[in-house]
Amino acid sequence: MKNQAINNTTEINYDAVNGQFGQYGGMFVPPVLEGKLLNLYEVFEKNRNDSSFQEEFAYYLKHFVGRPSPLYYAHRLSKHIGSKIYLKREDLNHTGSHKINNTIGQILLAKRMGATEIVAETGAGQHGVATATAAALFGMKCKVFMGAEDVERQKMNVSRIKLLGAELVVTHAGRGTLKDAVDAALGYYIEHPDVYYLLGSQVGPHPYPTMVGYFQSIIGKEAKKQFIEREGRLPDNLLACIGGGSNAIGLFDNFLKDHEVAIHAAEGGGLGPILGETAATLNLGKPGVFQGTNSYALTDDEGNVYPTRSIAAGLDYPGVSPQHALLKDTKRAEYHLITDDEAIEGFKLLSHLEGIIPAIESSHAIALAMKILKNKPEQISIINLSGRGDKDVERDLM
Numbered sequence: 001m002k003n004q005a006i007n008n009t010t011e012i013n014y015d016a017v018n019g020q021f022g023q024y025g026g027m028f029v030p031p032v033l034e035g036k037l038l039n040l041y042e043v044f045e046k047n048r049n050d051s052s053f054q055e056e057f058a059y060y061l062k063h064f065v066g067r068p069s070p071l072y073y074a075h076r077l078s079k080h081i082g083s084k085i086y087l088k089r090e091d092l093n094h095t096g097s098h099k100i101n102n103t104i105g106q107i108l109l110a111k112r113m114g115a116t117e118i119v120a121e122t123g124a125g126q127h128g129v130a131t132a133t134a135a136a137l138f139g140m141k142c143k144v145f146m147g148a149e150d151v152e153r154q155k156m157n158v159s160r161i162k163l164l165g166a167e168l169v170v171t172h173a174g175r176g177t178l179k180d181a182v183d184a185a186l187g188y189y190i191e192h193p194d195v196y197y198l199l200g201s202q203v204g205p206h207p208y209p210t211m212v213g214y215f216q217s218i219i220g221k222e223a224k225k226q227f228i229e230r231e232g233r234l235p236d237n238l239l240a241c242i243g244g245g246s247n248a249i250g251l252f253d254n255f256l257k258d259h260e261v262a263i264h265a266a267e268g269g270g271l272g273p274i275l276g277e278t279a280a281t282l283n284l285g286k287p288g289v290f291q292g293t294n295s296y297a298l299t300d301d302e303g304n305v306y307p308t309r310s311i312a313a314g315l316d317y318p319g320v321s322p323q324h325a326l327l328k329d330t331k332r333a334e335y336h337l338i339t340d341d342e343a344i345e346g347f348k349l350l351s352h353l354e355g356i357i358p359a360i361e362s363s364h365a366i367a368l369a370m371k372i373l374k375n376k377p378e379q380i381s382i383i384n385l386s387g388r389g390d391k392d393v394e395r396d397l398m
C-alpha cells in the first residue's frame with residue numbers, strides 16, 4: 001500500500017483506497033472493533049451508492065440543517081485586507097457549525113444499522129450538540145464524552161447538550177481536552193461494541209476519515225457551484241481552520257484536482273511553535289499511529305503524546321486527519337501555525353467589520369487571511385467559516 005497515492009507523478013490520488021491515503025490512514029484497533037468497523041465501511045459504501053439514502057440525506061440537509069449555506073461576499077473584510085474574500089457560511093447551519101453535516105450522514109447510517117444508542121466525543125461542544133440534536137431527531141439514546149477543561153470553557157454547549165436530552169460524561173484525564181474525550185469514547189466503544197460511535201472529525205480508524213470527509217464534502221460542492229455562478233471562474237485560494245480536519249477537507253475536497261486553486265489551513269498554534277504549548281500537529285508533529293490511525297501526531301521519540309494548548313477547544317488536539325497528512329507531504333495544501341493572539345485578532349476583526357461573530361476555531365482562518373492575503377487585490381478567495389461564536393462570547397476574548 002505504501003506510496004500507492006504517489007505512483008503517478010501527473011495525477012496524485014488524494015482519495016482513500018480502502019482506508020489508506022497514501023501511506024497514511026488504516027485501522028489500528030483492538031480485534032473486538034475490527035469486524036464492527038469493517039461492517040460499518042460496507043454499510044457506508046452500500047448507502048453512498050444508494051439513491052434512497054442520498055435522497056434522505058439531501059432531505060435533512062435542506063429542510064433540517066438549512067443547506068445550501070450562503071457564500072457571502074465579505075466586502076468590508078475584503079477592503080480591510082486588500083483582497084476579495086467570500087465566506088462559506090457554515091456558521092448559519094442549524095446548531096451553528098459544519099459538524100451537523102457529518103452527524104446527519106452518520107445517524108442515517110446508524111438508523112439503517114438498527115442502532116439504538118449513539119456515543120460521541122466533543123471538544124468545542126459543537127459536535128456534541130450536533131450529535132445530541134441528531135439523536136433527538138430520530139429518538140435515539142445519546143452519550144457525549146467531554147474533557148473537564150472543555151466543559152469549563154464551552155459552558156453554553158454543555159447546557160445545550162443536556163437540554164437536547166443527551167447524557168454528558170465528563171473526563172478528568174490528561175488536560176481534559178479533545179484527546180481525552182476521544183480516549184474515553186473509544187474506551188466506551190471497546191467495552192460496548194454494539195453502540196454506534198459517531199466520530200466528529202476526520203480522524204480515528206478507518207472508515208471514519210473516509211466517511212467524515214465524504215459527508216462534509218457537501219461544503220465544497222456547494223461552494224464551487226456558488227463561486228462559479230458569482231465570479232465565472234475558480235477561486236485563487238481556499239482557507240479553513242484545521243483541528244482534526246473535517247471542515248477543511250469539506251471545503252477542499254472538490255477542488256483538490258484544480259491545481260490553480262491554492263489551499264491553506266490554519267492550525268491551532270497556541271502560544272507558538274513550542275512543543276507542549278501548541279496544537280499545530282502538521283507543523284510540529286511527526287508521522288505515527290495515534291488513536292487508531294496512522295497520520296501526523298504531536299509525539300516525542302518514544303511515541304509519548306505531548307500535551308497540547310490552543311485557545312480553541314476544537315483545535316486543541318495532538319492528532320490530525322490522514323488525508324491532510326498526505327496533502328501536506330505532497331504539498332497540495334499548506335498548513336500554517338496561527339497563535340491564540342492572532343486568532344483573537346481575527347475574532348474581533350470579523351465581528352467589527354462584518355457583523356458576524358465567528359467561532360474561535362474559525363477565527364484562526366480569518367487570522368490566516370490577514371497574514372497571507374494582504375494587499376492582493378487581484379486574488380479572490382473563499383474562507384470556510386466553520387462555526388458561529390456564540391459559544392465563545394462569554395469567554396471575554398476581547
Ligand SMILES: Cc1ncc(COP(=O)(O)O)c(C=O)c1O
Pocket residue numbers: 097098123124125126127200201202241242243244245246247248313314315359361362386387388
Ligand atoms: C466551529 C468549529 N470549527 C472547527 C472545528 C475543528 O474541527 P475540524 O478540524 O474537524 O473541522 C471545530 C471542532 O469542534 C468547531 O467546533
